[in-house]
Structure formats: structure tokens, C-alpha cells
Amino acid sequence: MSDHQPIYVVSTGASDDDVARLRARLGRGAAVLTAPTAEARRVVEPLVSGLGIKPRPEVELAPVRFPDVDRGHRLDDLVRAHAVHDRFRDVVVVADPATVTLLLRVLAPDQLPESGPVTRVGLPRGNRPVPFVPTLVAGVLLALVAGVMAIVLPWWLVPLLVVGTGLVLLVVPGQRTTGLTVLAASGVAAVVEFLGIAGSSRFPGSW
Structure with a gap:
């Protein structure tokens, strides 16, 4: 589900092993929505421990x-x-079994929780946007590196390697955004190199 946002719907009947397995998959930026009950707290506290996540009690989940x-x-x-x-x-929802079942019937009607107390569903999303500032900085640095390396290597070798790397990353699962960033940086580098040549004595008609 690389093109889907993971939503973990967790029943308050989840065991310690279930919680430990889910915790190992979560990132620090996860949002944890919990029913305001003692049963939900039993699941949530070990789930967020050490991850720097502040759970969000929601009355609607009671x-x-x-x-x-x-x-x-x-x-x-x-x-x-x-x-x-x-x-x-990632988004985690912790609630009682009845609430979990009701939620999944609407959120993901084809993925009801018969398989266990933790159900992973996915919401469609687009590709992660290419970061503008890091790409710009990387492009400038790439242009400088290519200029230095051109002293000892063919001028086209470094740009070719970078573009090839970007194209390979496009087809690697989960690395499409990185590939696009590398290709965009190579484009920025090409523009920087052109402007550098245009401002030098190597460009015909320049001062």
C-alpha cells in the first residue's frame, strides 16, 4: 500500500503481543486517536511509550x-x-470492538476485523511532493561537484550517473519521491552550469 495512507484500527481486546508488533511499525509522527476509557488506555500507553506521541482522546470513540x-x-x-x-x-484508532466494527463498515467495508484485533486499512493518497528548497540546494551542490570532477573526468559522466540513479529510484517501491527529487536536482544543476558558462569567457559573445 505504498500509495495508501495506513490506518490501524485497534480493538481494546488487543493483547500485549499485538500492541508490541504494531508499535514496531509506527513512526514518531503517528496520530493516535483513542476512546476515553480505561480499556483503551491499557492499549495506548505501551503503544506510544518512548515514541514521543501524545494520544488524542476522542469522545466520539467512547x-x-x-x-x-x-x-x-x-x-x-x-x-x-x-x-x-x-x-x-500513520493513524491509529483504539476503541471497543463494537465501535471498531462500526467504523470499519464505513471506512473500509471490505476489511472487517475477523483476522484479529488489529486491522490495517489504507486511504488513497497522491505521491509525496518533491521538497523545493532541499532540491534547489542539492542541484547547486551537484553543479559544483560536476564542475570540479570535470577536471579529471568527462564532463557528461557525473550528470549521467545522477540521472541514471534517479531513473532507477523511480521504479524502486517507496522511493519514487526520492527519484523525482534526484532528477529535479539534476535539472537545477544543468541550469546552474549553463548560467555559469554563460557568465564566463567560454560562452561566445560574453564579456
Whole structure:
């Protein structure tokens, strides 16, 4: 699911081993939404321990004896609101089994939690945007390196290697953004080199 944002829906019946396995997969920037109950706290505390994550209690996730017909959609809206805030972070939802089932029926109706207390679903997202400033800096540095290396190597060798590396990264799972960044940096380097030549005595008609 490299093109999907992972959403982990966790039942309060999850065992310590379930929690440990999920914790090993989470990044420090994950958003953890939890029901305001003691059962949910038992799962959440070891899950976020040492990761620097502050869980977010949500009243909407609290157990309801007689849920109304719109509750599933409200749960779905709650999770999606946190997900779209940052499409490139994990989202964890901890709630009682009934709430988990109701949420998944709307959020991912084809992925109900029969397989266990932790269900991983994915929300579609686009590719991570190419970072502008780091790409610009990398392009300038690449132009300087290529200029120095051109003294001892063919001028085209370093740019060719960089472009080749970028093209390879495009097809490596999870590295598409890195590949695009490398290619964009090589484009910036080409512009910098052209401007450097245009401002030097090697360019015909220059001062």
C-alpha cells in the first residue's frame, strides 16, 4: 500500500503481543486517536511509550450501548479528518470492538476485523511532493561537484550517473519521491552550469 495512507484500527481486546508488533511499525509522527476509557488506555500507553506521541482522546470513540444510524459515518469523518491533515503519517484508532466494527463498515467495508484485533486499512493518497528548497540546494551542490570532477573526468559522466540513479529510484517501491527529487536536482544543476558558462569567457559573445 505504498500509495495508501495506513490506518490501524485497534480493538481494546488487543493483547500485549499485538500492541508490541504494531508499535514496531509506527513512526514518531503517528496520530493516535483513542476512546476515553480505561480499556483503551491499557492499549495506548505501551503503544506510544518512548515514541514521543501524545494520544488524542476522542469522545466520539467512547462505547455506546444503542448507536444511532449516523454513528458509523461520524466515526469515518473523525478518522478521515485526522488523516487528511497529513497524508504521510500513520493513524491509529483504539476503541471497543463494537465501535471498531462500526467504523470499519464505513471506512473500509471490505476489511472487517475477523483476522484479529488489529486491522490495517489504507486511504488513497497522491505521491509525496518533491521538497523545493532541499532540491534547489542539492542541484547547486551537484553543479559544483560536476564542475570540479570535470577536471579529471568527462564532463557528461557525473550528470549521467545522477540521472541514471534517479531513473532507477523511480521504479524502486517507496522511493519514487526520492527519484523525482534526484532528477529535479539534476535539472537545477544543468541550469546552474549553463548560467555559469554563460557568465564566463567560454560562452561566445560574453564579456
